[in-house]
Amino acid sequence: MTGTVPCERERLALAQHHDPAVLPHRLVASWKRSAGYGVPLDAVEPEFAGAVDDQSLFFESGHQVLAELHDTLADEPVSLMLTDPDGLVLNRVCSNRVLLGALDGVSLAPGFDYSERTTGTTGLGLALADRVPTLVRADQHYSTRLWGYTCAAAPVSDPVSGDLVGSVNLTTWSQQSYNLLLALARTAARTTEALMLARGHGREARPASRGRVVRVRTGRDEGDAACPEELGAQWRAAADAARAALLAGRGVAVVGEPGVGKTVLLGGVQARGRRVLHVRPPEPEDVTSWWSLWSPELGKPGTSVIVGRVDRLPAWAAGELAGLVTGDGAQLSITAEDPAAVPEVLRRVVGAVVEVPPLRHRRDDVLPLARRFARDARGRPVRFTAGAEQVLATYHWPGNAAQLRDVVRRAVDRTDLVSERDLPPEVFTGTHSRLTRLETLERDEIVRALAEPGATPALAASRLGMSRSTIYRRIARYGIRLPAESPS
Template sequence: MALEEVRVEEIRRGGGVAAPRLSASWRRSESYGVPLDAVNPAFTGAVDDQSLFSECGNEVLHGLRDTLAGEPVSLMLTDADGLVLSRMCDEKALVDALDRTYLAPGFAFSEREAGTNGLGLALADRAPSLVRGDEHYCTGLWGYTCAAVPVMDPVFGRLVGSVNLTTWSDKSDGLLLALAQMAAGHTSALMLARGRGAEPRPTPRGEVFRVYSAHRGAEAPPELGRAWRAALDEVVAALRAGQVVAVVGETGAGKTALLGTALRTVHRDHRILNARPPNPRDAEAWLALWTPELAKETTSVIAGGVDALPQWAATELAGIVAAAPRASLAVTASEAAAIPAPLARLVDVVVEVPPLRRRPDDVLPLAEHLGARARGREVRFTPAAVKAMRTFSWPGNVEQLRRVVREAVTRSDVVDARHLAPEVLCGSSRTLTRIETLERDEIARCLAEPGVTVTRAAEMLGMSRATVYRKIAQYGIRTSD
């Protein structure tokens, strides 16, 4: 009987049922070569306790610690790799036991290091996880019950770490996971507040939509610059050679657009599906919804943001592709190293899409293309608007340009600098408070009006000219020459 079957039978005899996630985690643990009878995680000797996540997480856990005073519960914070950043516990016996199993700051407890455990499973599947007693892969952890919840950056959506609550395995775990979820939610909310008013990133929904081939009415993309064309040529060559392609780059840089253009060039008769990453809790339904399309010879699939997939879903998707020799699959991710291992093994070629700030020649043709789509007719941009857009850093890449252009063309068919969002007219790199943002926007709007000098802006704003000059420097507002 295989190891996994033995462990499942053990759990069932104990009155529990091994869930598919737990079973998949055991298989991964075995493939990593984690020993069954010893906990031997890697030790780094140093942790990053200065990050925003660490600061906010520890503040939340300190408050929860006061609530749980007298309870045998250890509260921990880990980074995205499972490295324990901090640990709080008032029961000496539990602290001593945790020390003996190295569940302490400076030690890494990912699945690769320690096998199936609460925090490792939460990080691997990006979903709340509760691992009790002998559900742990390593017998050295059977004395504990661990509840862990991943924490995502509320603005950028990337995994930053986890909150982990650990108690004795013979204690009640009824509220443990709920408390961990509450702490993770409060940590994310506090990070957003400390981020000084940034907008939270929407939760992935796992939508599937179709991009039709060129002869069925797909819109022709604009002519872009050398960097884009080089990336496009590389993807087209790989697709023609029958290779699996991964396109990587920053959020909003145009990874899916690049793949869609390349697929329409190579497979003109194909229907193209783009499967966005799901909420981890919806991964099973997400897979069931669109993966049958992989078996169809005239369908190409773009699996977007695979670095956000739970490990078990990535493994399942890799198995589906391997079992369908004619499957046409391409993937996108933030970087090559972030592609889950089961899918990374299938990838033949990795192509990077440079961010928009490294492609200034693409800004105007993209803006004209996006403006025409939003307005329904041709739009133009004045030299002042073009200069402002070309010199802006576009941290949100093409998605940010799309938003700025869509807003601007509602005001005019000829877009001037004064029609652009104030953020484009400023060069401040720090995040502003809500009041600072309002002040910056109002100054930028005044200065963007035709013929308005600093002196005139000061009069309009009710400020002294010296104050306006100081604010221009403070916010990095670019004035016309």
């Protein structure tokens, strides 16, 4: 157990003959957070939010899974629920009237906020906070009002983006057998994710994150990795703000969309001669071993650590990380997609939050970055035709600089002069909507036909077996644009 002063819940545990030193670490950490939130020990006071989102892919998939699971449980006194990522109860499937009445008495019902912040340690609150399947039994709950229940919950993540979308929660009486409860919650969560993927119209599941611990190439030690002299004012302003925070001895959080270059920026502003490690969390179940691998480096002289994606850290790991940051806050930098997603305990240990704008808002940075990526990939300068430059400069780059780097690397694989025909079909479109696999294939074929020398929409339609009206509709639907049609 960390810390020297036990919280009120730990004192209560001692009074009940539990030794906090042998209780699960995550449970004790949750009790401490609950005490810090001011959750009462003898009451349950969740806030009522009212309407819930019952139109999402997660809700539709999860509700079907719980309904089928409920059928197999017959008359067992188990309540099955979905929550959103903030702990708001979305639905409840249960046929046991006694249990339903009891759950109503503690407001464990649709529309109520059952997050750790409002109700203290519960199975669903802790599963969402630490992003791993969790079982909380009887007097392990923070509030004594919940000691009559056993709660098992498992988080559900979007199978494509990895974002936390909610949880599956199973609650029963505390005196009931709970051996299979956590396994059922875990299976229901994985089945929900699989059903979301199947209903996602051609989406592909993301690979599991294995985490990483790597040394960062810094701009001051090995050449200017972020090439700030070539980039625009917005990038330079973000870099200057991050550098000022580090020079002042404060930690810094750099936020922005995936792929904008948050780690590249932080690597480029580190002091000369410092050893810089970039660590990124794996799947929540593997965080403990990942944590033990690199956390001792944080306190070493001359070493800076960049912790990426802190919005995906389990709550216990975020608390441990904040506890390791003492006097030299400049040793720690963190990244996240959104300022609000930075865990509260980490917001308190960084002195500045710097935002990197998306590439679509930094049009002047596209071509300098493309030339840099091409030179790095080819080992020598690479030229782009005027048409290729126009396509690159006017595309909206939803994947930001990371997508631009991938596109350029593929284009320069076999050439030192990149033309429009070397670019992938995706950059010739202006649509922001997600396409199915069949729609993507159709779009790509139309782009290839239109890119042929001397091609016109009429000729392309003839080659593809379409009518002219159909191809014009498809061009408008997919936002296809040719270099000659692109705005100057």
